[in-house]
Amino acid sequence: MVDQLPNLGRETEMLNAMGLDSMEDLFSDIPEGVRFRGDLPLPPPQSEEEILSDARRLLGSNVAMGSRTSFLGAGLYRNYVPASVFQLVTRGEFLTAYTPYQPEVSQGMLQAMWEFQTLISELVGLPIANLSLYDGSTAAAEALTCAVRVHNRKASQPNTVYVSSLTPPDKMSVMQNYCQGAEIIIKTLEHNADGTLNLDSLKAAAGSCGVYLEQPNPIGVLDEGLVTTKELIGEHTALIVGVQPVSLGMVEAPGHYGADIVVGEGQPLGSPVTGGGPLYGIFACSKPYLRLMPGRIVGRSIDVDGKEAYCLTLSTREQHIRRHRATSNICTNETLIALMGAMHMALLGPDGLHDLAYRNAAACQKAKEVLGETSGVRIVHDTHHFNEFAIEVTGSAKDCLAYLDANGIIGGFDLAKWYPEVTNQILVTTTDQTTLGEIEALSAQLSMWSTHKEVNA
Amino acid sequence: MSHLFGHNGAPNTGYSQPNSIQTASKPTIPKGLVRKNAARWPRLSEPEMVRHYTWLSKRNFGIDTGFYPLGSCTMKHNPRVNEVIAQLPGIADIHPHQPEHHLQGFLSIYFEMQHMLEVCAGMDQVTLQPVAGAQGEFTAVRCIQEYFRLRGESQRNKVIVPDSAHGTNPASAAMAGFEIVEIPSREDGRIDLEALRAVADETTAAMMITNPNTLGLFEADISEASNIVHAAGGQMYYDGANFNAILGITSPGLMGFDAVHFNLHKTFSQPHGGGGPGSGPIGVKAHLAEFLPGPLAARRTPSPEETPLAVDKYWYHWTEPEHSIGKVQQWHGNAGAVIRCWAYYRRYGSGLKTMSEHAVLNANYLRHAIHKTAQEAGVSHLFNDGATTDVAKHEFTLSMLPAKEQLGISAMDVAKGLLDRGYMAPTVYFPLVVPECMMIEPTETESKDTLDTFAHHFAEVLKVDAETLHAAPVTTPVRRVDEVYAARNLCLRHPYDE
Numbered sequence: 001m002v003d004q005l006p007n008l009g010r011e012t013e014m015l016n017a018m019g020l021d022s023m024e025d026l027f028s029d030i031p032e033g034v035r036f037r038g039d040l041p042l043p044p045p046q047s048e049e050e051i052l053s054d055a056r057r058l059l060g061s062n063v064a065m066g067s068r069t070s071f072l073g074a075g076l077y078r079n080y081v082p083a084s085v086f087q088l089v090t091r092g093e094f095l096t097a098y099t100p101y102q103p104e105v106s107q108g109m110l111q112a113m114w115e116f117q118t119l120i121s122e123l124v125g126l127p128i129a130n131l132s133l134y135d136g137s138t139a140a141a142e143a144l145t146c147a148v149r150v151h152n153r154k155a156s157q158p159n160t161v162y163v164s165s166l167t168p169p170d171k172m173s174v175m176q177n178y179c180q181g182a183e184i185i186i187k188t189l190e191h192n193a194d195g196t197l198n199l200d201s202l203k204a205a206a207g208s209c210g211v212y213l214e215q216p217n218p219i220g221v222l223d224e225g226l227v228t229t230k231e232l233i234g235e236h237t238a239l240i241v242g243v244q245p246v247s248l249g250m251v252e253a254p255g256h257y258g259a260d261i262v263v264g265e266g267q268p269l270g271s272p273v274t275g276g277g278p279l280y281g282i283f284a285c286s287k288p289y290l291r292l293m294p295g296r297i298v299g300r301s302i303d304v305d306g307k308e309a310y311c312l313t314l315s316t317r318e319q320h321i322r323r324h325r326a327t328s329n330i331c332t333n334e335t336l337i338a339l340m341g342a343m344h345m346a347l348l349g350p351d352g353l354h355d356l357a358y359r360n361a362a363a364c365q366k367a368k369e370v371l372g373e374t375s376g377v378r379i380v381h382d383t384h385h386f387n388e389f390a391i392e393v394t395g396s397a398k399d400c401l402a403y404l405d406a407n408g409i410i411g412g413f414d415l416a417k418w419y420p421e422v423t424n425q426i427l428v429t430t431t432d433q434t435t436l437g438e439i440e441a442l443s444a445q446l447s448m449w450s451t452h453k454e455v456n457a
Numbered sequence: 458m459s460h461l462f463g464h465n466g467a468p469n470t471g472y473s474q475p476n477s478i479q480t481a482s483k484p485t486i487p488k489g490l491v492r493k494n495a496a497r498w499p500r501l502s503e504p505e506m507v508r509h510y511t512w513l514s515k516r517n518f519g520i521d522t523g524f525y526p527l528g529s530c531t532m533k534h535n536p537r538v539n540e541v542i543a544q545l546p547g548i549a550d551i552h553p554h555q556p557e558h559h560l561q562g563f564l565s566i567y568f569e570m571q572h573m574l575e576v577c578a579g580m581d582q583v584t585l586q587p588v589a590g591a592q593g594e595f596t597a598v599r600c601i602q603e604y605f606r607l608r609g610e611s612q613r614n615k616v617i618v619p620d621s622a623h624g625t626n627p628a629s630a631a632m633a634g635f636e637i638v639e640i641p642s643r644e645d646g647r648i649d650l651e652a653l654r655a656v657a658d659e660t661t662a663a664m665m666i667t668n669p670n671t672l673g674l675f676e677a678d679i680s681e682a683s684n685i686v687h688a689a690g691g692q693m694y695y696d697g698a699n700f701n702a703i704l705g706i707t708s709p710g711l712m713g714f715d716a717v718h719f720n721l722h723k724t725f726s727q728p729h730g731g732g733g734p735g736s737g738p739i740g741v742k743a744h745l746a747e748f749l750p751g752p753l754a755a756r757r758t759p760s761p762e763e764t765p766l767a768v769d770k771y772w773y774h775w776t777e778p779e780h781s782i783g784k785v786q787q788w789h790g791n792a793g794a795v796i797r798c799w800a801y802y803r804r805y806g807s808g809l810k811t812m813s814e815h816a817v818l819n820a821n822y823l824r825h826a827i828h829k830t831a832q833e834a835g836v837s838h839l840f841n842d843g844a845t846t847d848v849a850k851h852e853f854t855l856s857m858l859p860a861k862e863q864l865g866i867s868a869m870d871v872a873k874g875l876l877d878r879g880y881m882a883p884t885v886y887f888p889l890v891v892p893e894c895m896m897i898e899p900t901e902t903e904s905k906d907t908l909d910t911f912a913h914h915f916a917e918v919l920k921v922d923a924e925t926l927h928a929a930p931v932t933t934p935v936r937r938v939d940e941v942y943a944a945r946n947l948c949l950r951h952p953y954d955e
Contacts, residue, residue, distance in 0.1 A: 001804055001805050001806075001811060001812070003804075004534065004536065004804060004805075004901075004902060005811065005812070005815050005901055005902070006903065006904035006905070006907075007815060007818065007901075007904060008811075008815070010905055011815075011818060013905075014818060014822045014905055015818070017822065017826075018822060018825045020821075023814050023818065025848070026814070026818060027817070027848075028847070029674075029675045029846070030675050030677070030706065030707055031680070033680060034680060034707045034708075034711040035706065035707055035711075036705060036707050036708055036711060039705075039807050039810075040576060040577065040705045040807050040809055042576060042802075042806045042807045042809070043806045043807065044806050044807055044808075045805050045806045045807070045808045046806065048538045048804070050803075051542075051800050051803045051804060052538055052541065052542065054803070055545065055796075055800060056545065057562070058547070058562035058563075058565055058768055059542070059547025059562050059566075059796070060545070060547050060562065061547070061561055061562040061766075061768050062547040062548070062551050062559060062560050062561070062562045062563050063551070063555065063559035064546035064547055064549075065550050065552055065555075066546055066550045067550075072552050072554060072555065074554060075787065076552060076553070078550070082472045084472075084503055084506065086544065087507075088507065088510045088511065088514070091510075091511070092520070092521025092522065093515065093517040093518065094514050094517060094519065095519060095535065095728045095730060096519035096520035096521045096525075096532075096534075097517055097518060097519040097520075097729065097730070097731040098525070098527055098530050098532055098731070098732070098881075099729070099731070100731065101527075101884075102518075102872065102876060102881065103935070103938040103940075104873070104876055104933040104934070104935055104936065104937065104938060105876055105881065105930075105934070106731070107513075107934045107935055108512075108513035108514050108515065108516035108517030109513070109517050109731035109732070111513055112510070112513050115461045115462070115951070117949055117950050118462065118950040118951040119496070119498060121950045122496035122497050123496045123498075127949075127950070128949055128950070129949075129950070131732070134592065134786060135588070135786055135787060135788075136787065137784075137787035138588075138785075138786065168787070170787045170788075171787050173783035173784040174783070174784050174785060174786065174787055176783060177599060177782060177784070180633075181631070181632050181633040181634030181635075182632075182634065183634065222486060222490055224487040224489045224490050227489050227490070248492065248496070249495075250484075250486050250491070250492055251486055251490050251491075252489075252490050252491065252492045252493065253492065256494075272549040273550065273551065273552050274543075274549050274551075274792055274793040275548055275551045275552070275553055275560075275563060275789060275792030275793065276552070276786075276787070276788025276789050276792055277786065277788055277789065277790055277791035277792050277793060277794070278588070278733070278734030278791040278793050278794055296732065298949070299943035299948055300943070300948040300949075301938055301939050301940065301942045301943035301946075301948075302938075302939050303935040303937055303938050303939065304928075304936045304937045304939070305936055307935055307936070308458060308935075309935040309939075311938045311940050313940065313947070313949075314944065314947075318624075319591070319628035320623075320624040320625075320887075321624070322624075322628070323624045323627040324627035324628055324630065324631035325631070326624070326628040328628070328632070329591040329594070329628035329629040329632050330589070330591060331590065331625050332590060332591065332729070332732065332733040332734070332735035332737075333589070334733045335731045335732030335733045335734075336728070336731060336732075336733065336734060337730075337733075337734055343506065343510060345498060346461055346471065346498070346499060346501055346506050346509070346510075347470060347501065347506050348470055348471065349470040349498050349500040349501065350496055350497070350498045350500070351470055352470030352471065352472070353495075353496065353498065354495065355470075355476075356474065358484065359474060359476075361486070362483065363482075364484065365482040365483065365484040365485070366482035369482060384485060384486060384487045384490075405556065410552075413554055417554075432474070
């Protein structure tokens with residue numbers, strides 16, 4: 001406490017200068033009936049060293065994924081983030097700035113975000129990107145409400161959007177919360193046994209305001225059928241595609257096959273998993289959506305001398321101007337994490353992104369090959385995957401994961417948490433950090449689990 | 458200028474990747490999905506990338522650069538150990554889907570933060586899930602909405618906000634599907650109880666208000682306002698943007714509020730990062746707790762098998778509120794921000810009241826110093842207090858209307874003049890109820906000397922002639938930016954064809 005308050009010990013001097021006698025005088029306007037008297041029932045103040053020591057003890061008791069062999073992903077992915085990203089992002093000029101309301105002294109962040117918009121725009125193949133939403137789930141939710149704002153007038157199914165039935169329930173729940181206020185109905189689209197989208201079920205979505213699909217989908221499947229979806233739903237229904245951004249080093253950008261809005265969890269580019277936040281939500285769109293899109297956006301301009309300069313623009317969509325008629329309530333976003341993303345993307349370049357995607361996918365391919373030959377394990381979808389895939393195990397996925405955990409392996413994600421009817425499937429995720437040795441260790445343990453189950457059966 | 462897209466020379470990339478697994482297996486992408494044209498990203502070596510972002514950082518102003526009296530934003534110092542802590546693998550490298558026995562330390566910190574915020578706000582249950590203040594507002598009004606639906610009072614579809622409210626209040630309530638009823642403030646900037654009485658009825662779901670209000674004034678009639686809303690059957694919502702003024706002095710609970718959001722990035726010093734990340738937990742009274750988004754951190758006595766893995770005498774676990782509205786973020790909120798704010802709170806602990814006292818001391822001292830210095834410099838006739846009050850709370854407003862009328866100097870001109878003297882400008886033109894408003898919030902982490910010097914520079918700016926001030930700033934990386942040009946000539950990304 002003492003190291004944070006420069007005026008500790010100068011209170012009397014300052015109060016006297018104002019003609020006041022005590023700190024109490026500063027609060028004379030607060031009625032006694034609402035005053036809190038006494039000390040807050042909290043522990044005493046700590047020094048920096050004590051806090052650090054407690055943090056090391058408490059956080060040190062957590063199992064960091066890197067301390068084990070880990071195949072857990074399911075929406076968040078451990079890619080290596082280069083050291084320079086952390087070094088640069090903690091520069092105080094970036095770290096301790098507020099939203100760039102005064103552009104003359106915020107050119108650094110404004111330009112960096114304009115560059116971020118360009119990097120994302122290029123990545124997903126759409127002309128416009130904002131400077132981030134909170135995360136992939138809120139970006140998807142805001143995309144749905146944006147689609148309704150744009151298409152509702154001409155829609156034969158007004159206030160209606162269609163979302164893949166594979167969408168994780170936690171993400172679906174966010175969508176429902178964001179959509180219910182505008183009375184938007186969310187209907188679901190079905191998938192085939194091989195995990196790809198059922199294109200017949202998509203026909204029902206024609207005339208609605210928007211369709212939300214993921215590529216790769218939540219169970220890791222790369223779905224070639226998505227390239228035909230825009231044709232099937234027509235120009236008055238928004239095609240919204242959720243992406244894993246690293247995949248776009250190899251996989252076609254959705255903007256190139258008709259997507260109107262592309263969203264996604266930006267985290268795998270630039271940010272550690274961090275317990276699920278802070279992350280950054282990618283939001284990009286085509287021109288018809290620009291003036292009804294959510295979030296802040298930077299434009300390139302000039303100063304009074306005609307010199308290149310950057311500033312926030314199109315603010316008339318936003319809450320501080322439009323209040324209850326704003327396109328979104330978002331104010332604080334995830335600028336700093338988006339900046340980490342921009343730095344990572346800048347370091348990668350187009351070839352580096354391809355290599356990063358290739359490493360993810362190669363590890364996935366290898367894992368599929370190895371696990372495909374592991375006794376008691378079945379690859380559920382015999383198709384193409386990017387960096388994760390579902391396996392079927394002997395017995396329940398929950399018990400199997402507990403067994404793997406007892407043997408030092410975070411084996412993946414129990415799909416029963418998403419799809420309660422599926423009790424024996426695990427979503428196995430690989431990233432650029434996955435090694436051959438780890439894949440072999442997983443295989444060996446899964447094989448032992450199967451034997452163990454059979455012996456005990 | 459350094460342009461990211463001007464770099465296209467480095468033949469490789471900014472970091473070399475190992476190729477161990479690439480040779481082991483060849484991935485296949487469906488033919489129709491193979492990317493045809495790579496993203497036109499720049500090609501930079503690491504030294505070029507480092508220099509580019511260092512150059513950009515030097516064109517940006519943060520708290521570390523200088524005094525940042527941006528009203529309503531609570532731009533206090535960000536202790537650096539918090540950054541060290543947030544990068545420990547026990548937070549940076551954990552996954553929200555890991556089992557509870559992997560995350561005992563994490564869960565214990567979540568529990569401690571929930572508890573601390575409950576204590577400070579006088580609320581019964583906190584969730585840390587909302588990731589920003591505006592999302593906290595949205596979450597809380599959603600909980601209130603579900604509360605009324607379950608009670609069969611769905612006709613309560615209106616939310617009352619004062620005209621001085623932050624724009625996010627009406628935007629968040631509208632997003633949840635509420636109709637907005639705006640009520641005017643009194644002449645002195647405080648809540649008008651008669652106007653409130655006139656609109657509070659059986660259609661009122663909630664009133665959203667911040668206290669101290671956006672003029673930095675404590676709403677002394679707050680208990681009466683709560684009574685009026687409650688008597689009409691509505692809920693009271695506390696916008697915690699100005700919470701920094703009142704910790705340990707009063708609490709939303711004591712004022713009669715039912716729900717509150719916290720801006721952890723303001724009160725508890727999560728660095729604002731040029732626009733985020735933030736963290737916007739909410740706290741509610743017991744009757745709203747079952748509607749909160751889950752999961753919440755809870756604790757119980759550990760079983761014998763759990764004891765060896767426990768971090769203290771409790772076993773920490775997640776629980777789901779019974780009638781939860783569901784989720785507002787897919788995971789557990791901005792965990793990294795929560796950890797930083799935990800480290801910040803630990804620095805004060807039971808002494809959080811001292812933090813708020815110093816925030817209010819600094820604001821009042823600066824207000825006094827500005828008036829006194831301006832008087833001595835003969836420029837005190839160029840501005841007024843935005844609101845009449847003996848004492849302000851953590852921030853105060855000035856109206857530059859006299860300068861505008863007498864000399865043609867606007868609040869924005871003064872703001873730009875302050876930029877030239879090495880300061881971030883105060884918030885201008887908010888709240889809307891004060892003409893030519895400047896909203897000044899020094900926070901508790903500025904020294905008396907900084908405040909004195911700022912007051913001196915403020916008076917100096919007012920001595921400058923209008924023409925010179927219209928041309929300010931001149932010392933910044935760029936001069937006044939043409940925002941109209943930006944909107945009319947939209948250029949939202951690098952145009953490769955140029």
